[in-house]
Amino acid sequence: MPLLEIHNLRKRYGAIEALKGISLSVERGEFFGLLGPNGAGKSTTINILLGLILPDSGTIRIFGRDFATDQVAIRRRMNVAAAFTSLNGVLTVRENLKVYGHIYGVSKLDAKIDELLERFEITELANRKLQYLSSGQHTRVTLCKGLINDPELLLLDECTLGLDPDIAEKTRRALKEFQREKQTTILFTSHNMYEVEELCGRIAFLNKGEILRVDTAERIKHLIPQHVVEIRVRPGADLKAARQWNGCCGEISDGRTLRFVLDRPHEQLDALLRHMTQAGVYITDVQILRPTLEEVFIKVARGEL
Numbered sequence: 001m002p003l004l005e006i007h008n009l010r011k012r013y014g015a016i017e018a019l020k021g022i023s024l025s026v027e028r029g030e031f032f033g034l035l036g037p038n039g040a041g042k043s044t045t046i047n048i049l050l051g052l053i054l055p056d057s058g059t060i061r062i063f064g065r066d067f068a069t070d071q072v073a074i075r076r077r078m079n080v081a082a083a084f085t086s087l088n089g090v091l092t093v094r095e096n097l098k099v100y101g102h103i104y105g106v107s108k109l110d111a112k113i114d115e116l117l118e119r120f121e122i123t124e125l126a127n128r129k130l131q132y133l134s135s136g137q138h139t140r141v142t143l144c145k146g147l148i149n150d151p152e153l154l155l156l157d158e159c160t161l162g163l164d165p166d167i168a169e170k171t172r173r174a175l176k177e178f179q180r181e182k183q184t185t186i187l188f189t190s191h192n193m194y195e196v197e198e199l200c201g202r203i204a205f206l207n208k209g210e211i212l213r214v215d216t217a218e219r220i221k222h223l224i225p226q227h228v229v230e231i232r233v234r235p236g237a238d239l240k241a242a243r244q245w246n247g248c249c250g251e252i253s254d255g256r257t258l259r260f261v262l263d264r265p266h267e268q269l270d271a272l273l274r275h276m277t278q279a280g281v282y283i284t285d286v287q288i289l290r291p292t293l294e295e296v297f298i299k300v301a302r303g304e305l
């Protein structure tokens with residue numbers, strides 16, 4: 001039985017159809033990504049799952065229970081961290097986390113808070129007031145808040161916004177570790193393709209209120225089979241023969257880089273490189289450019305895939 005099941009969820013704000021009947025199902029222990037540009041409907045989905053807004057229609061089951069009728073019991077086993085989660089500015093970090101710990105009835109709360117602060121490397125901020133924190137520090141406190149009750153289902157809505165690359169990397173690592181240890185099911189939203197690819201097992205592409213595709217990043221990237229190969233050769237080489245390969249003509253840039261598009265890269269790369277050597281050029285560098293999640297997303301959104 002899936003831990004989270006959404007069926008045909010719709011939400012309209014006046015003329016805007018924020019969700020056009022989305023369905024998805026997430027298994028226990030999955031790190032599931034909801035990926036889409038601004039306005040795709042990610043936050044609307046999360047806010048419905050939090051009971052903050054009501055959908056127009058559709059059903060949600062979490063932990064096998066109907067969200068519409070069992071919301072209070074379900075929500076005790078969930079939590080959320082979002083970029084704009086408002087914590088209390090005049091309270092310290094520890095005090096803020098205590099408030100949430102009490103709401104969720106967490107036992108051994110001080111020890112739990114220490115453990116979380118350590119995980120996100122913000123132990124030294126424990127007694128600092130929230131209003132004096134940088135946005136990156138605030139974000140990490142928000143994540144501690146989200147994990148305070150060891151939720152079975154954690155909703156993360158753009159929760160890494162405002163982190164510099166170094167802290168973002170550490171934060172992702174801490175999140176992954178927590179998830180692995182506790183087998184938390186995570187629904188993670190972001191418009192950052194790289195981040196989603198690194199963290200999430202399966203990804204749902206969301207665009208204009210519709211789910212376009214659900215799969216692993218690897219399989220989604222295979223929707224574009226072609227790889228581009230750029231071969232750099234020693235300057236001054238005659239590229240006339242080298243560029244003719246397999247019935248096509250490689251593109252030349254800066255006089256010494258040849259560019260080929262391979263439909264079956266794993267089968268063709270070796271032959272291509274041998275052809276280059278036979279054509280008398282000396283290879284100094286080879287780059288293989290695999291399709292990125294972003295390229296696939298754009299094509300899917302434009303209906304080209």
Ligand SMILES: Nc1ncnc2c1ncn2[C@@H]1O[C@H](COP(=O)(O)OP(=O)(O)O)[C@@H](O)[C@H]1O
Pocket residue numbers: 013016017018036037038039040041042043044045
């Ligand atoms: N309270 C609201 N009132 C009117 N329109 C809204 C409201 N909340 C969201 N929207 C609109 O619904 C669409 C989806 O928004 P949202 O779920 O916030 O997208 P995302 O989180 O993917 O950026 C957007 O077009 C947004 O402008």
Ligand SMILES: [Mg+2]
Pocket residue numbers: 042043044157158
């Ligand atoms: Mg959003």
